[in-house]
Amino acid sequence: MSQSVLFDAPGPRTIRRHRVYTVLTLAAIAGAAAFAVYKLAEADQFAAEKWEVFTTPDYIEFILVDGLLETLKMAAGGIAGALVLGLVLGIGKLSDHRIVRVPCWAVVELFRAIPVLILMIFFFSVYGIYHGDTGSFWCVVWALSLYNGAVLAEVFRAGMLAVPTGQAEAAYAVGMRKSQVVSIVLLPQAVKIMIPAIISQFVVTLKDTSLGYAIAAPGLTAVARPIYLEFQNHVPVYIVIAAIYIAVNLILTAIAMFLQKRFVGEKKVLEVSMVGQADQTTV
């Protein structure tokens, strides 16, 4: 473990002291848990009827189909749009021509700086209000596409710059044009490096779909409301919904880590520059 360099192997006195810390931490955790359980029990949130709904097939279907499935659909739509936009902007930022590079850079910086929710609210006022049930769904998808497209543009750019320079040089040496170098040599190798970063971005997108709540979009966060209004189980419903989000995200993260190990190796994580850092290196 890399942390162990920070301290020596503990001696007998330190071991005793650490044991005290361990006991204190465990006591604090147990105390916090007991307090939470006490508060929940006091408010009668453990009553069977407040949890029964989560074992009722109709409601499981409601949570999974109207909630999780809609959330996954919005996230998938958002990331699909983001991939297209990110590819265009990412390649545009690496262009040799100022006239292409500068607008792409400006668009990327702009959409990385605007909060997603501001975009969602704006799209909702332009489109969502007039298109009923599916209106807010598409507003969420578009807002997520724009924001994540700007983020993925940086990922694509960093990914292509991470391909060893010899590859591009060799491709130029055998007489390829720049478009060929990018599409035949750089992109296929960069995709391998970028896949984990793209999946991490999918996790971010999945969490951000919940923001659609503000414009009455469907999704996991939205299904909580009808359930707690009917059963008065405000606390259990949020615990269950959070657990579903965490489970889905952990699965996605595990996939990303597996692919990272498989394709890239553990050490090299793609470094993406932050907002406001004007970095205009070209291939």
Next chain:
Amino acid sequence: MDAVLDNYEMIGIAFATTILLFVFAGIGSLLLGGLLVTLRVGPVAVMRRTAATYVILVRNTPLLLILLFFSIAGPKIGINFQFVDIVISTGWGDIRMTNAFAGAVVGLTLYTASFVCEALRSGVNAVPLGQAEAARAIGLPFGGVMSNVVLPQAIRAALPPLASTMIALLKNTTVAISVLVLEAAYALKQLLDDNPGDRWWLLAAFAGIFVVLVEVVSFFSNRLERRWRIAR
């Protein structure tokens, strides 16, 4: 254009609330994140695991869910912030910091702290091994190794990811619209409802202000980075 110019007072108050959310949650999350990372890299296994579990759980929960918990579920089990009721009167109107505001600050703090912890931890990992080994070799205990040698260097290395986290926090303050804090997104929604004809101007104004705020944060982070840089 008129919708922006006529409502400059409302927009000003809304962004003041946004900035207050950012400042309070920023300070809170830096403190909590600092505590978490100390537990996370420390020698006591139980503390390490507690901090790691907290980070994993909170990072994978949507921020909105945490805010909604404090706004909807919390009051049912006696967690509320009714005792907070501060109103700052300004020439443009009142900035209201009430229970909704306090709940949003707590939610944003808890959420952002997990990202601060990860940013600081990446900084700790970036400090060359020899530094910690040399500090141990001259007999410093864990506290001394951390406070005198590792952390001062780790904070420098963690500055860029920390700045990213703070920029994300600034943008995340808009989520407080869903728990009815009258901040920027809330003002935008109201103004859009009232002035549909001016929507492009409204978007331009709000987006522009956010771009400026983000640039201010990243400007200060760049300044700090340059000032704190040490020659190796």
